[in-house]
Amino acid sequence: MKSISVVIPNYNGKHLFERYFEHNFNIIKSLKTDTEIIVVDDASTDSSVEYLEQNYRDKIQIIKKEQNSGFSNSCNLGINASKNDLVFLLNTDVKLNEGYFDNLFKYFEKEDTFGVMGRIIGMDDNNIQESARLPKVSGKKIKPSNFFYIENPTSFTPTFYLSGAIALIDSKKLKELNGFNELFNPFYCEDQELSIRAWRMGWKCYYEHSAICRHEVSGSTKFHSDKWAVKKLYFRNRYYVHYLHLSGSDLLLWHLQVAIVDVMLTIVTLQFYKIPAYLTLFFNRKKLKRKKKAFNRQMSKRDTNHDLLEIINQLEASLDGRNIIKI
Secondary structure (H helix, E strand, C coil): CCEEEEEEEEECCCCHHHHHHHHHHHHCCCCCEEEEEEEEECCCCCCHHHHHHHCCCCEEEEEECCCCCCCCHHHHHHHHHHCEEEEEEEECCHHHECCCCCCCCCHHCCCCCCEEEEEEECCCCCEEEEEEEEEEEEECEEEEEEEEEEEECCCCCCCCCCCCCCCEHHHHHHHCCCCCCHHHHCCCHHHHHHHHHHHHHEEEEEEEEEEEECCCCCCCCCCCCCCHHHHHHHHHHHHHHHHHCCHHHHHHHHHHHHHHHHHHHHHHHHHCCHHHHHHHHHHHHHHHHHHHHHHHHHHHHCCCCHHHHHHHHHHHHHHHCEEECCC
16 A cells, blocks of 8 residues: 655644544544655644644644745645655645545556545535536637536546645656646646646546545635635636647637637626736746746656647547536
8 A cells, every 4th residue: 555645735724723633634644554744834824833733743744834825835845845655635624534545545556647536525515516527628718617426437537637625646746747836826726737737748637436525615715815816816827727738729719719708808797807817927928938848848758748638538538428427
């Protein structure tokens, strides 16, 4: 059984540690394999660190950041400090069900597995919040489709991306990709972009319906910023994903589509946050180009060059004839 490093990013999450950490700690430490728990504190202004030091001194590793920078940077610090075969990314607002890991280790018997995630349900109900997901393509824009699962699957269920809240990932592959893209700080879409890079490298992301956890909605991000700023951030990062992973005529047509549909229609839809979100892409295009070129070099070293739209088509084809339950 492969060893696991649990990486928990935290920002002002003392109340969440008090609710869920002891439970998760006991589940992780009950695994019959080597485990380590790394909490990366993103310059919290509450007493998160003091709470952990008082209750879990010498049981976990705590990395304290002096400046708040966001989810991607926090996770990357934990990933780089990890020592085990697998990295388990765990949000502070998640409560693992007993047996969460029971059916996950088998995925890593396949050499091309990047990672696997389980089912996320409500903290007080059994409604599915996240499961497997495929994107839908509208013109050149890629949008999330419905969540789904496969009833009584006879083979592994692919998912377009792994949720950063509960992703179990091959540590070697994760580090080869240099973890999350920190241009996506403070949060949103970074897990989708990481998974796209994995798919384009020729690796696979999976979903296991029997692995269940509960999630407190917005438990870890609700204190970050106002709704307008969050929407602007969300669309900025969605634009980043397209810019990084579309090329040539596909990228040009995407720009035209965004300029017409997203930007020009903001007056009608009152979604004014899309304009500054799109402009931010241009302000940061030099940094984005460097990231794009660096990843292209990584693909060249592995002799891979998988196109994003081609991958989407292949994923959709792999589900033909299977008993898909959409949520």
